[in-house]
Amino acid sequence: MRLDRLKIVQVSLPLIRPWRTAYGDHGTVGGVLVNACSEGDDVWVESTPFDHPIFCPESSTSVFFNLRDIFGPHVIGKNFDNTASVINHLSSFRGNPFAKAAIDHCFWALESVKQHKPLHKLLGAERHKVPVGADFEVMDSIDDLLAHIAQAIDIGFPRVKLKVRPGNDTEVIRAVRKAFPDLVFHVDCNGGYSLDSLSTFKEWDRYAMAMVEQPLHHNDILEHAQLQAQIETPVCLDESVKSVRDAELAVRNKACKVINIKPGRVGGLTASKAIHDLCADEGVTCWVGSMLESGVGAGILIELAMLPNFTYPADIFPSTRFYHQDLVSPQIELQDGFYVKASTQPFTGYVPNEDQIAQQTVRSAEITDQS
Ligand SMILES: [Mg+2]
Incomplete structure (x- = not known):
């Protein structure tokens, strides 16, 4: 499988009321949505480490830039036999599991669509x-x-x-x-x-x-x-x-x-x-x-x-x-x-409303296969 295009969107979602834990009180949740296209198929996935590096060393900002500048360009346009090979290809980069997860999720979701099989x-x-x-x-x-x-x-x-x-x-x-x-x-x-x-x-x-x-x-x-x-x-x-x-x-x-x-x-x-x-x-x-x-x-x-x-x-x-x-x-x-x-359909049942995304977007980028 090959990724042709990635649209990467950093969002910050306001909570109904603050989420209070041992590491602080939070009024918003920061995540990154990725829209991945592969040979005519198209999925949305998400990776959410919060707005700031408080739960872990990553933040939605670090995930956005790592996907846009490093991990995305490293995988786009290349052929992978399976999801394990994608993760293996990213293993030269240390840490950053939330950013890597976004790429991993793209491949699982696309595989679900291509095989006409529910993700579970x-x-x-x-x-x-x-x-x-x-x-x-x-x-x-x-x-x-x-x-x-x-x-x-x-x-x-x-x-x-x-x-x-x-x-x-x-x-x-x-x-x-x-x-x-x-x-x-x-x-x-x-x-x-x-x-x-x-x-x-x-x-x-x-x-x-x-x-x-x-x-x-x-x-x-x-x-x-x-x-x-x-x-x-x-x-x-x-x-x-x-x-x-x-x-x-x-x-x-x-x-x-x-x-x-x-x-x-x-x-x-x-x-x-x-x-x-x-x-x-x-x-x-x-x-x-x-x-x-x-x-x-x-x-x-x-x-x-x-x-x-x-x-x-x-x-x-x-x-x-x-x-x-x-x-x-x-x-x-x-x-x-x-x-x-669970969905009875391939991974197409959790599609975001793009107008809603636009209202919560912090920054976005698109990368395509230039080869
Ligand atoms: Mg916990």
Whole structure:
């Protein structure tokens, strides 16, 4: 397969309300959409690392320029046998998984179209419908949080995830467990703690949470292994796993019992599938995480989440959860309260409205095959 043209669009989407985590409060989500053309076929994909390098060293700006000036020109016009060969071709460049993911997603989506196969089938999934979880950002009022959780339980969400940060944690966890003794829930620390908080993590064991997500430094594996050896609650890694190699190191060092897989963070669907398969072989639970993508990126998450070892409900949200106006039409909706359904079509079901994109565009560029 050969890419003939790439249209690269950096967007910044305003959230309905700020997303509050251990690394700050955010009113917008920055991502990059790519429209790729290959021999008459045409797809839209997305990679979303946020506006600034706060979740990881990449930002929507760095992804835009790396795609426009380096990665795009490096792949355009060349023939590739499969998606793995594309990623291999980019392997001379270090890091930058979100930028590489955009290229990887283009090839998977185009392959889906060319083979007339839904993307989840192309990835090897048999399921077409999975449950998702409910997520809540850091809130000032525990009563507000409990009310939101009660609503989620009424709808039937199979699990709840809470963002916590130092000073807004143990009291919240205790209140949630007391109010909902049987609730499956976990907390996401977004790397906000160190091993100095070991006694806090040990205290959390008594609340029987499903996991504690990314408790320590965003780049660490070994201290997570030290932590996992001393607490009962399963450790889930998110920010620390930026590649298949990171996942292998984490599993080998027993740094976690769970991995949250975000395609952008690990370099795309090819790496996501490899980590999913590694987890299946090693008995590590995994689940699909979100970067609050628009519906284009959410579509990719939905297709990925159909793989069989994603046994913990995903972070996949309806368009109305974060955005007044999503970029896709029709918008992403949950089915039967708390399920997402994969598309029955090749990857053409999550097409953005170009007028909506124009309203949110920061900058755009087009590169074509000059050969
Ligand atoms: Mg996380």
